[in-house]
Amino acid sequence: GQSLEQPSEVTAVEGAIVQINCTYQTSGFYGLSWYQQHDGGAPTFLSYNALDGLEETGRFSSFLSRSDSYGYLLLQELQMKDSASYFCAVRSDDKIIFGKGTRLHILP
Amino acid sequence: ETGVTQTPRHLVMGMTNKKSLKCEQHLGHNAMYWYKQSAKKPLELMFVYNFKEQTENNSVPSRFSPECPNSSHLFLHLHTLQPEDSALYLCASSGGAAEAFFGQGTRLTVV
Numbered sequence: 001g002q003s004l005e006q007p008s009e010v011t012a013v014e015g016a017i018v019q020i021n022c023t024y025q026t027s028g029f030y031g032l033s034w035y036q037q038h039d040g041g042a043p044t045f046l047s048y049n050a051l052d053g054l055e056e057t058g059r060f061s062s063f064l065s066r067s068d069s070y071g072y073l074l075l076q077e078l079q080m081k082d083s084a085s086y087f088c089a090v091r092s093d094d095k096i097i098f099g100k101g102t103r104l105h106i107l108p
Numbered sequence: 109e110t111g112v113t114q115t116p117r118h119l120v121m122g123m124t125n126k127k128s129l130k131c132e133q134h135l136g137h138n139a140m141y142w143y144k145q146s147a148k149k150p151l152e153l154m155f156v157y158n159f160k161e162q163t164e165n166n167s168v169p170s171r172f173s174p175e176c177p178n179s180s181h182l183f184l185h186l187h188t189l190q191p192e193d194s195a196l197y198l199c200a201s202s203g204g205a206a207e208a209f210f211g212q213g214t215r216l217t218v219v
Binding site: 033035043048091097 | 110139141164198200208212
């Protein structure tokens with residue numbers, strides 16, 4: 001079967017750094033991506049890793065280790081607007097499978 | 109604006125009604141998806157179309173019937189739904205990488 005595991009909730013303080021982990025089990029792996037979804041909105045693409053290593057895009061970075069079937073999303077200099085759900089997703093054959101999402105709570 | 113448009117944004121329907129959700133993309137993508145997102149639940153993949161051919165039906169009840177007349181349009185036909193089918197229905201498209209572009213979704217309420 002195919003599955004992705006990520007924590008259901010994470011809490012962090014404004015201005016701090018937070019890491020959201022994702023482990024996956026899938027066949028035909030093509031890459032790991034991350035999405036952000038605010039309440040009432042649609043998921044929006046954040047980042048994509050096809051190869052091992054760290055990808056940085058502004059305050060957000062994403063990491064992938066294919067040998068460990070593991071990745072993470074790193075959010076730096078947290079802002080209140082970063083409060084949202086974050087989903088990891090894998091491209092497997094012709095479909096994109098999403099994790100259950102991590103609800104990020106940010107405290108002032 | 110992601111380039112994926114869904115209509116209607118909100119829909120209330122009775123259990124005996126028949127309605128259709130529409131999704132349109134002009135991004136040149138070859139894959140289109142229907143996902144269901146219930147309250148406090150993860151995104152559930154329903155159907156996948158690749159080059160207009162259905163390649164995935166994730167054990168979805170037959171009261172949901174997808175249609176993909178061309179690579180830019182995707183429909184989800186609904187009939188005799190149940191109250192537990194009330195959810196946000198999201199359409200997405202992708203062009204071959206792991207990046208999917210989502211529409212704003214249709215908030216469906218079955219009464």
